[in-house]
Amino acid sequence: MFQEVNDNMKDLLNRPLRDLRISVIDRCNFRCSYCMPAEIFGEDYAFLPKEELLSFEELERLAKAFVSLGVEKIRLTGGEPLLRKDLHLLIERLVHIDGLHDIALTTNGIYLPRYALALKNAGLKRVNISLDSLNDELFGQMNGRNVRTNPVKKGIEAAKNAGLGVKINMVVKKGLNESEIIPMAKFCLEENIELRFIEYMDVGSTNGWKLDEVVSKKAIIDLLKTEFELMEAEPDYYGEVAKKYLYKDTSTYVGFITSVTESFCSSCTRSRISADGKLYTCLFNGKGHDLKHFIRNGVTDQEVLNYIKGVWQKRADRYSDLRTEETSRSKSKIEMSYIGG
Numbered sequence: 616m617f618q619e620v621n622d623n624m625k626d627l628l629n630r631p632l633r634d635l636r637i638s639v640i641d642r643c644n645f646r647c648s649y650c651m652p653a654e655i656f657g658e659d660y661a662f663l664p665k666e667e668l669l670s671f672e673e674l675e676r677l678a679k680a681f682v683s684l685g686v687e688k689i690r691l692t693g694g695e696p697l698l699r700k701d702l703h704l705l706i707e708r709l710v711h712i713d714g715l716h717d718i719a720l721t722t723n724g725i726y727l728p729r730y731a732l733a734l735k736n737a738g739l740k741r742v743n744i745s746l747d748s749l750n751d752e753l754f755g756q757m758n759g760r761n762v763r764t765n766p767v768k769k770g771i772e773a774a775k776n777a778g779l780g781v782k783i784n785m786v787v788k789k790g791l792n793e794s795e796i797i798p799m800a801k802f803c804l805e806e807n808i809e810l811r812f813i814e815y816m817d818v819g820s821t822n823g824w825k826l827d828e829v830v831s832k833k834a835i836i837d838l839l840k841t842e843f844e845l846m847e848a849e850p851d852y853y854g855e856v857a858k859k860y861l862y863k864d865t866s867t868y869v870g871f872i873t874s875v876t877e878s879f880c881s882s883c884t885r886s887r888i889s890a891d892g893k894l895y896t897c898l899f900n901g902k903g904h905d906l907k908h909f910i911r912n913g914v915t916d917q918e919v920l921n922y923i924k925g926v927w928q929k930r931a932d933r934y935s936d937l938r939t940e941e942t943s944r945s946k947s948k949i950e951m952s953y954i955g956g
């Protein structure tokens with residue numbers, strides 16, 4: 616039993632622990648060029664073998680420990696999390712944790728027609744679905760598998776019909792999908808779905824990121840303002856990464872995730888567990904702490920708590936605050952599909 620409730624534990628920059636992102640699998644059915652370029656993540660790529668993944672029982676135990684240290688929100692991600700068999704059974708385990716207020720999932724949406732209802736019935740509250748374009752050809756090119764937009768649209772519909780909250784994530788990359796900013800905004804406004812424009816980030820070591828390929832929040836807002844009137848809105852929760860606006864005279868939000876041009880490290884309350892059970896204190900910190908081998912060694916719950924506390928209290932990450940093209944090249948980072956974004 617995890618007795619200790621310590622929701623006031625702070626890192627070296629005085630940031631509390633509030634969120635946990637769990638990557639449940641590193642595999643994916645897409646090959647988005649900004650995340651898993653097909654030339655690198657090909658047939659021979661060494662994905663994690665099944666036995667390296669944390670079991671649902673282990674994840675439940677760790678989630679309980681994190682919640683007793685202040686975590687209120689858990690997000691399941693990947694790779695493509697819906698490729699993890701019986702994911703709803705993990706949600707059924709998490710939903711009973713006292714003090715956990717939100718369980719969410721980030722997905723490319725393809726498998727939602729199959730699983731949305733089971734996920735909702737298990738206790739999932741909401742899904743963030745990635746969709747970078749409404750143009751079939753461009754979307755097919757961006758996802759690297761020539762998948763058309765319709766399967767994702769069907770996923771969105773299935774999530775809504777199941778009663779799940781839905782947001783849409785769109786990564787914008789210069790010279791690739793800027794032409795889709797207005798069509799995506801119109802589509803999401805019509806559907807009353809919150810769309811979040813994500814600045815293209817220098818994740819991992821394989822996406823060949825360049826600063827001049829980033830489309831800034833400012834550029835996107837300037838473009839949106841040619842068609843819509845936007846009003847600044849309050850965040851939904853402390854540490855929310857998206858900066859939110861309302862379309863005037865509507866109840867529809869639009870958000871911007873500005874890791875590159877307006878970093879948000881000072882309020883970063885996030886921890887991450889990779890599919891093979893390493894604890895990371897930043898999306899861009901290449902050093903993981905091996906929780907899996909630690910918990911597989913017969914340790915007590917108190918020892919698990921002390922381990923996580925020890926890591927968090929030494930945390931000083933603020934990668935996005937300090938990012939330049941130079942530092943980005945010289946730093947060793949883990950892949951996005953492995954850590955889960």
Ligand SMILES: Nc1nc2c(ncn2[C@@H]2O[C@H](COP(=O)(O)OP(=O)(O)OP(=O)(O)O)[C@@H](O)[C@H]2O)c(=O)[nH]1
Nearest residue numbers: 721743784813855856857872874883885898935956
């Ligand atoms: N730099 C940085 N990017 C983040 C962080 N958390 C999430 N992101 C990025 O934000 C984008 C959207 O992530 P999601 O998985 O939808 O999660 P979220 O935005 O926290 O979702 P909500 O819980 O709905 O607020 C992805 O590109 C993530 O990589 C963070 O702490 N730092």
Ligand SMILES: C[S@@+](CC[C@H](N)C(=O)[O-])C[C@H]1O[C@@H](n2cnc3c(N)ncnc32)[C@H](O)[C@@H]1O
Nearest residue numbers: 649650693694695721722723745784815816956
């Ligand atoms: C790594 S994916 C995992 C979950 C799921 N496969 C999906 O795509 O939604 C999580 C989020 O990270 C975003 N992402 C991936 N690579 C990115 C990059 N280079 N810059 C910004 N966001 C990125 C994706 O668009 C997605 O919204």
Ligand code: SF4
Nearest residue numbers: 643645647650694723
């Ligand atoms: S962004 Fe998501 S869907 Fe695209 S390759 Fe990465 S893990 Fe897969």
Ligand code: SF4
Nearest residue numbers: 880883897898932935
């Ligand atoms: S770059 Fe690291 S410290 Fe900054 S907000 Fe993202 S995860 Fe948090």
